[in-house]
Amino acid sequence: xxxxxxxxxxxxxxxxxxxxxxxxxxxxxxxxxxxxxxxxxxxxxxxxxxxxxxxxxxxxxxxxxxxxxxxxxxxxxxxxxxxxxxxxxxxxxxxxxxxxxxxxxxxxxxxxxxxxxxxxxxxxxxxxxxxxxxxxxxxxxxxxxxxxxxxxxxxxxxxxxxxxxxxxxxxxxxxxxxxxxxxxxxxxxxxxxxxxxxxxxxxxxxxxxxxxxxxxxxxxxxxxxxxxxxxxxxxxxxxxxxxxxxxxxxxxxxxxxxxxxxxxxxxxxxxxxxxxxxxxxxxxxxxxxxxxxxxxxxxxxxxxxxxxxxxxxxxxxxxxxxxxxxxxxxxxxxxxx
Amino acid sequence: xxxxxxxxxxxxxxxxxxxxxxxxxxxxxxxxxxxxxxxxxxxxxxxxxxxxxxxxxxxxxxxxxxxxxxxxxxxxxxxxxxxxxxxxxxxxxxxxxxxxxxxxxxxxxxxxxxxxxxxxxxxxxxxxxxxxxxxxxxxxxxxxxxxxxxxxxxxxxxxxxxxxxxxxxxxxxxxxxxxxxxxxxxxxxxxxxxxxxxxxxxxxxxxxxxxxxxxxxxxxxxxxxxxxxxxxxxxxxxxxxxxxxxxxxxxxxxxxxxxxxxxxxxxxxxxxxxxxxxxxxxxxxxxxxxxxxxxxxxxxxxxxxxxxxxxxxxxxxxxxxxxxxxxxxxxxxxxxx
DNA sequence: CTGAAAGCGCTTACAG
DNA sequence: CTGAAAGCGCTTACAG
Numbered sequence: 001x002x003x004x005x006x007x008x009x010x011x012x013x014x015x016x017x018x019x020x021x022x023x024x025x026x027x028x029x030x031x032x033x034x035x036x037x038x039x040x041x042x043x044x045x046x047x048x049x050x051x052x053x054x055x056x057x058x059x060x061x062x063x064x065x066x067x068x069x070x071x072x073x074x075x076x077x078x079x080x081x082x083x084x085x086x087x088x089x090x091x092x093x094x095x096x097x098x099x100x101x102x103x104x105x106x107x108x109x110x111x112x113x114x115x116x117x118x119x120x121x122x123x124x125x126x127x128x129x130x131x132x133x134x135x136x137x138x139x140x141x142x143x144x145x146x147x148x149x150x151x152x153x154x155x156x157x158x159x160x161x162x163x164x165x166x167x168x169x170x171x172x173x174x175x176x177x178x179x180x181x182x183x184x185x186x187x188x189x190x191x192x193x194x195x196x197x198x199x200x201x202x203x204x205x206x207x208x209x210x211x212x213x214x215x216x217x218x219x220x221x222x223x224x225x226x227x228x229x230x231x232x233x234x235x236x237x238x239x240x241x242x243x244x245x246x247x248x249x250x251x252x253x254x255x256x257x258x259x260x261x262x263x264x265x266x267x268x269x270x271x272x273x274x275x276x277x278x279x280x281x282x283x284x285x286x287x288x289x290x291x292x293x294x295x296x297x298x299x300x301x302x303x304x305x306x307x308x309x310x311x312x313x314x315x316x317x318x319x320x321x322x323x324x325x326x327x328x329x330x331x332x333x334x335x336x337x
Numbered sequence: 338x339x340x341x342x343x344x345x346x347x348x349x350x351x352x353x354x355x356x357x358x359x360x361x362x363x364x365x366x367x368x369x370x371x372x373x374x375x376x377x378x379x380x381x382x383x384x385x386x387x388x389x390x391x392x393x394x395x396x397x398x399x400x401x402x403x404x405x406x407x408x409x410x411x412x413x414x415x416x417x418x419x420x421x422x423x424x425x426x427x428x429x430x431x432x433x434x435x436x437x438x439x440x441x442x443x444x445x446x447x448x449x450x451x452x453x454x455x456x457x458x459x460x461x462x463x464x465x466x467x468x469x470x471x472x473x474x475x476x477x478x479x480x481x482x483x484x485x486x487x488x489x490x491x492x493x494x495x496x497x498x499x500x501x502x503x504x505x506x507x508x509x510x511x512x513x514x515x516x517x518x519x520x521x522x523x524x525x526x527x528x529x530x531x532x533x534x535x536x537x538x539x540x541x542x543x544x545x546x547x548x549x550x551x552x553x554x555x556x557x558x559x560x561x562x563x564x565x566x567x568x569x570x571x572x573x574x575x576x577x578x579x580x581x582x583x584x585x586x587x588x589x590x591x592x593x594x595x596x597x598x599x600x601x602x603x604x605x606x607x608x609x610x611x612x613x614x615x616x617x618x619x620x621x622x623x624x625x626x627x628x629x630x631x632x633x634x635x636x637x638x639x640x641x642x643x644x645x646x647x648x649x650x651x652x653x654x655x656x657x658x659x660x661x662x663x664x665x666x667x668x669x670x671x672x673x674x
Numbered sequence: 675c676t677g678a679a680a681g682c683g684c685t686t687a688c689a690g
Numbered sequence: 691c692t693g694a695a696a697g698c699g700c701t702t703a704c705a706g
Contacts (some may be wrong), residue, residue, distance in 0.1 A: 001455070001457075001681095003683055003684085004683065004684060004685095005683080005684095013692075013693085014693045014694075015683090015684080015685090015693090016685080016686080016691065016693055016694080016695095017691085017693070018684060019684070019686085020685090020686095020692090023685080027692080028691065029691065029692095032691080032692085046451075046452055046455035046456065047456065047683085047684075048391070048456065048457040048682085048683050048684070049457055049458045049684095050387055050390035050391040050396065050457045050458060050682085050683080050684090051391050051454040051457070051682070051683035051684035051698090052683080052684055052685075052686090053387035053390075053391075053684090053698090054385070054387040054388050054390075054391050054682085054683080054684070054685090054697095054698045054699065054700085055683075055684045055685040055686080055697075055698050056684075056685055056686085056698085057685095057698080058621070059387065061435070061458075064436075071351040072422075074417050074418060074420065074421035074634075075417070075418075075419075075617050077412075077414065077417075079412075079417070080411050080412070080416070080417055081411060081412075083411065083436075084410075084411035087411075087436070087438055090692055091449070094449070096435055096436075096437070096453060096458075097435065097436045097437075098398070098433055098434065098435050098436075098698070099401075099420075099424070099433075099434045099435075099436045100433070100434075101424055103693095112428070114383075115383055116433060118338070118383035119383065119384065119386040119387075120338075120383065120386055120387045120388070120698095120699090121386045121387060121398075121433075194445070225617075225618070225620075225621035226621065233694080248702060251621070254618075254621060254622075254623075255621060258621070258622075258623040261623055273455050280562075281562070281591075281618055284562035284588070284591060284592065284595070285591075285622075286591075286594070286595040286598055286623075289669075297411075310392075316590065340698095340699055340700085341699060341700060341701095342699080342700095350676075350677085351676065351678075352677085352678095352699090352700080352701090353676070353677055353678080353679095353702080354675085354676060355675070355703080356700070356701060356702085357675095357676090357701090360701080364675055364676080365675060365676080366675065366676095369675080369676085384699085384700075385698085385699050385700070386700095387698085387699080387700090388682090388698070388699030388700035388701090389699080389700055389701075390682090390700090391681095391682045391683065391684085391698085391699080391700070392681075392682050392699075392700045392701040392702080393700075393701055393702085394682080394701095435696095455682085457682095528687085588698095604676040
């Protein structure tokens with residue numbers, strides 16, 4: 001592998017000059033630039049990033065941190081969409097992605113993750129930080145490198161989806177269809193901050209429609225399709241009069257729809273079932289699922305953009321992204337009977 | 338941040354000794370080990386990986402390469418499962434994952450990817466390498482770092498799923514149910530090497546059942562659920578007598594099932610539809626989908642294991658993983674009428 | 675078993 | 691605008 005030295009020798013200049021030309025400092029003539037670039041070309045020179053990292057303190061690598069909770073990272077389609085947004089932005093700005101999936105316990109993050117953060121390998125961090133009992137951002141700020149949290153943890157820079165408005169929109173829509181007997185398939189609030197906001201949105205929506213939210217039966221699942229079926233079973237056995245189920249994610253909505261089918265309740269004619277997230281499968285499912293689009297790729301893109309701003313010395317603002325109601329086939333007015 | 342120097346001073350030994358203790362070479366007494374470890378502890382020392390990389394030539398980072406074709410990386414659940422397997426193995430062996438999603442064109446891979454490979458940042462590569470018109474492994478072998486390909490490209494080390502046997506099993510099963518009028522929802526063979534093997538498996542299976550594979554109508558989709566619906570429409574309009582559709586992935590099978598529903602053909606009673614891959618949604622779909630499990634996480638795990646063997650100086654063998662038929666609700670014997 | 679010293683390939687004040 | 695030189699924090703023969 002040719003080094004900076006080789007390029008310098010070939011171009012007849014010093015390594016300092018080569019370095020300056022390559023890093024686009026303004027201090028050189030067009031003539032030397034040409035000489036250097038030609039030598040680079042002929043030698044097929046590529047910078048050694050490790051050396052660059054050691055001497056400059058910059059690696060052009062960012063860590064993307066998806067905490068490993070409940071195996072959710074590797075089965076949740078949303079995660080991949082967020083990653084997609086981050087990757088797109090990284091491509092534009094010339095950063096690489098180091099993927100980290102630390103294990104979270106109530107005693108904090110694992111040692112390997114700590115080591116990574118302290119290693120000098122990364123310039124910044126984008127982290128999904130929504131698990132109430134442990135923050136992955138905290139070790140990062142301790143090390144003093146820039147971090148952007150996707151979630152509700154207090155961090156210098158955050159990107160959030162407006163979960164409150166999302167479920168508020170949904171509740172307005174469902175009550176607007178005429179539903180009054182509504183069941184909730186939720187998720188334990190201590191698992192995920194977003195859930196707390198989604199529940200508040202539901203409550204606010206119920207209040208707007210003069211319904212007592214506390215009377216809505218609610219059973220909690222664990223994000224999975226299977227749990228959606230189980231929750232729907234519990235809910236509908238005890239409350240057969242329900243005309244609508246609001247689920248806090250799409251996969252549980254799919255599970256609920258499947259359960260409904262097994263007991264002969266047609267969706268949407270005999271039961272409305274709605275979801276949240278708008279994962280790709282929500283449109284493809286049968287019936288296609290009415291849901292809230294929380295713009296996952298955009299979430300990732302915004303986080304990356306903020307991080308790069310910070311790394312370039314700017315002071316960006318945190319971002320909250322709006323949600324959108326996507327009306328599909330799984331919802332309808334309650335049957336008149 | 339404390340450095341090796343600081344640790345050495347505190348422990349009253351040389352930096353060389355500290356380095357040896359930390360990297361587990363056998364040359365030191367228990368006494369010095371204790372001194373060193375105590376200093377490490379007290380200082381909260383963590384090695385600077387960039388420095389380590391520069392001087393040793395090893396980074397403990399591997400690149401995981403998912404070529405960006407047809408946006409498939411970020412919508413394909415299988416990708417995430419493979420990544421899951423790789424991540425699990427990396428955790429055990431102390432490697433980090435640098436995620437790379439190069440754009441492939443007929444003119445090869447993009448410049449950013451080339452730069453990454455040449456950068457000295459990575460010890461090895463695991464790559465999905467299945468796109469006939471461009472290999473992402475080739476630049477890696479040119480650089481001379483170890484690489485494991487998941488796919489059919491000729492590489493020193495490969496991990497493959499036995500696609501041929503997968504579809505062979507499936508065809509045996511479907512014909513065993515009594516189906517003779519079978520439609521194929523395929524994928525263009527020049528898009529993906531696996532597809533070529535899957536098609537051969539189908540052909541072999543048809544031959545075993547004394548059926549002429551060439552008579553099976555076939556329409557090609559693009560992996561997506563939507564394309565599955567479209568293909569099913571074309572197939573069933575022109576060949577209403579078909580009793581079974583074999584789809585080369587699960588998402589297209591889901592699309593096909595939905596289309597069947599719109600024209601009043603019940604799956605499985607009035608039409609058998611089977612898939613391939615066993616993505617998580619295949620079990621959750623309604624009806625749940627008969628499919629081939631290609632053990633995606635295991636694929637990733639095996640690839641990582643092979644790579645670490647090579648990096649440790651061993652000479653592992655390439656691996657071919659068996660596939661498993663998963664029988665669920667979307668398949669049945671053809672209606673007698 | 676231990677340490678002095680060179681070296682990995684860059685970047686960055688600093689002087690000119 | 692250009693270059694000599696120090697330095698980033700480790701590892702690795704080598705000598706003892």
